[in-house]
Amino acid sequence: MSPYFDSNRAFRIVTGVLKEALRASGRSGVVVSGGGPEEAILLGWLDQAGIPRRVPSDAAVDAARMILLEAGEGAPLPSPPAGEEVGKPILMPGEAAGSAHEADPEWDLEAEASALAGAALARPRGLLHLGAANKSCLLLSGALPTQPVLPLGDVYASEVRSLAGSCTLPPCLRDASPGTLQDVDRALRAYLEEGFGQDEAFDGLAEPLRREVLAGLTRARKAWHPLPLVPKLSRATLGLDLDL
Amino acid sequence: MTPLLGEVDRNEEEIQSRVAQSRGRDLLVFPELALSGYNLRGRAGRFALALGEESPLRLPPGSPAVVLGLPERGEDELVYNTAIVVHEGRILARHRKVYLPTYGLFDEGRYFASGTMPPRVTLLPCGWKIGLLICEDFWHPGLIYLLAMEGVEVVVVLAAAPGRGHPPEGDGETGGIPSSTAPGPWSLFSSQASWALLARTAALQYGIFMVIANRAGVEEGVTFAGESMVVAPDGVLLARGPQAEPAVLDVSLDRQAIRRARSPFAHLRDEDPHFLRRALDRIQEES
Numbered sequence: 020m021s022p023y024f025d026s027n028r029a030f031r032i033v034t035g036v037l038k039e040a041l042r043a044s045g046r047s048g049v050v051v052s053g054g055g056p057e058e059a060i061l062l063g064w065l066d067q068a069g070i071p072r073r074v075p076s077d078a079a080v081d082a083a084r085m086i087l088l089e090a091g092e093g094a095p096l097p098s099p100p101a102g103e104e105v106g107k108p109i110l111m112p113g114e115a116a117g118s119a120h121e122a123d124p125e126w127d128l129e130a131e132a133s134a135l136a137g138a139a140l141a142r143p144r145g146l147l148h149l150g151a152a153n154k155s156c157l158l159l160s161g162a163l164p165t166q167p168v169l170p171l172g173d174v175y176a177s178e179v180r181s182l183a184g185s186c187t188l189p190p191c192l193r194d195a196s197p198g199t200l201q202d203v204d205r206a207l208r209a210y211l212e213e214g215f216g217q218d219e220a221f222d223g224l225a226e227p228l229r230r231e232v233l234a235g236l237t238r239a240r241k242a243w244h245p246l247p248l249v250p251k252l253s254r255a256t257l258g259l260d261l262d263l
Numbered sequence: 264m265t266p267l268l269g270e271v272d273r274n275e276e277e278i279q280s281r282v283a284q285s286r287g288r289d290l291l292v293f294p295e296l297a298l299s300g301y302n303l304r305g306r307a308g309r310f311a312l313a314l315g316e317e318s319p320l321r322l323p324p325g326s327p328a329v330v331l332g333l334p335e336r337g338e339d340e341l342v343y344n345t346a347i348v349v350h351e352g353r354i355l356a357r358h359r360k361v362y363l364p365t366y367g368l369f370d371e372g373r374y375f376a377s378g379t380m381p382p383r384v385t386l387l388p389c390g391w392k393i394g395l396l397i398c399e400d401f402w403h404p405g406l407i408y409l410l411a412m413e414g415v416e417v418v419v420v421l422a423a424a425p426g427r428g429h430p431p432e433g434d435g436e437t438g439g440i441p442s443s444t445a446p447g448p449w450s451l452f453s454s455q456a457s458w459a460l461l462a463r464t465a466a467l468q469y470g471i472f473m474v475i476a477n478r479a480g481v482e483e484g485v486t487f488a489g490e491s492m493v494v495a496p497d498g499v500l501l502a503r504g505p506q507a508e509p510a511v512l513d514v515s516l517d518r519q520a521i522r523r524a525r526s527p528f529a530h531l532r533d534e535d536p537h538f539l540r541r542a543l544d545r546i547q548e549e550s
Contacts, residue, residue, distance in 0.1 A: 025429075025430075028429075028430075028451050031451065031507070032426075032451060032486050032507075035481050035486055035507070036481050036483075036484055036486065038481075039480070039481035039482070039483075040483075043268070255305075260305060261305065262303075262304040262305035262306050263306075
């Protein structure tokens with residue numbers, strides 16, 4: 020996988036898709052949430068393309084964080100240290116490890132708070148809500164983003180890094196070096212895009228990394244169960260066989 | 264052209280505008296499903312037109328012959344992905360897409376019925392013999408073979424080909440295929456290099472012109488590759504549109520180029536469809 024990422028190409032394709040999405044849906048602009056270097060890339064592209072955009076305020080994100088922390092029982096937990104680019108596992112408020120309802124270890128409080136604040140900004144105004152997740156995170160995490168549009172969802176983390184100097188990493192790669200990240204992305208591309216078998220594609224990854232990556236794929240596979248989900252009762256059902 | 268999904272009136276306006284700008288030309292070719300947009304899915308039936316002998320478009324007198332893609336409601340009430348040639352108020356020819364891509368991001372087999380008739384050669388008022396193919400049809404060489412055996416001079420391919428794949432590193436412009444046209448922008452996708460390769464091969468093999476009208480624009484997450492092209496019978500790229508942008512290619516075809524390309528070669532002369540048919544019968548009997 021080449022370390023060079025053609026940002027002009029990606030910019031052209033991504034902003035072209037967003038512009039058509041806005042035209043076809045009749046919406047006037049977008050909200051971006053999710054944080055990280057990916058959000059910064061998106062904001063730059065949107066400005067360059069002249070697409071009206073907003074981001075949730077710090078106060079809104081703070082409020083969203085409090086909602087998430089206090090939605091269950093128990094005292095608020097401290098926020099992860101600022102500047103960390105890796106999603107941290109976190110228990111739900113008041114829950115101990117090993118409890119019956121232990122939270123998904125991949126659940127990222129800061130990303131969720133940003134997304135919740137973004138939704139609160141986007142929905143009442145009819146704006147398109149964009150998430151910042153990159154392809155490596157989507158492929159290796161069971162935490163499905165809540166934003167309905169993921170403009171960087173086809174851009175690997177190593178490609179984001181080549182563009183921005185840093186990137187958001189999936190939890191299973193939190194300690195990965197740039198070289199390791201590139202190896203993982205190359206293996207994912209070989210397996211998912213180029214028709215290589217699983218053994219062949221991931222052969223170059225040492226254990227336990229190989230095991231972690233395959234486990235991440237399994238989690239992601241479950242997370243991408245089709246949503247929204249409407250049980251079929253009639254002849255033509257939204258999401259299944261009814262196209263408006 | 265950039266057809267807008269489900270916006271027939273606007274698409275027809277665009278078509279009419281292009282037709283008006285093309286007076287004096289013999290033929291104007293639009294992409295696959297230009298009238299309706301491509302990814303209709305379950306709505307294909309709602310947009311399908313029943314076609315008789317009259318053109319579904321009212322074109323002013325003196326307009327060129329127009330090749331247009333649209334969803335068709337057949338006499339059997341099935342919905343087809345169809346290309347028509349219209350001229351002076353009448354449909355001169357019709358081809359229903361035979362090969363419906365139903366893999367990856369394509370799902371045409373769920374919403375369209377396959378055409379059951381092979382493409383046929385049509386004689387245009389200007390005297391050229393053309394044959395129509397639609398997108399995936401082009402990837403099945405047997406159909407071009409059939410047109411060649413019937414004496415086609417220009418194979419016209421209507422397409423809605425999405426752009427896919429990163430362009431080859433270090434050769435983003437032509438995908439390794441030399442072009443006789445001025446250099447264009449770097450390729451966005453690697454997929455169009457394959458189209459050019461197939462078109463040049465078919466042109467060379469049969470000494471025919473290949474015209475590919477591929478749409479531009481975006482539908483949902485898919486960017487259509489554009490890059491329409493015209494290939495001469497000697498395999499040279501005569502014209503190529505820009506990447507993923509709407510454009511008009513205005514190209515004059517020289518019938519002498521067919522004669523030159525077919526001489527001194529005898530590929531077409533020596534081709535034996537009877538041999539092929541016997542061989543195919545044997546293969547099918549044995550399988």
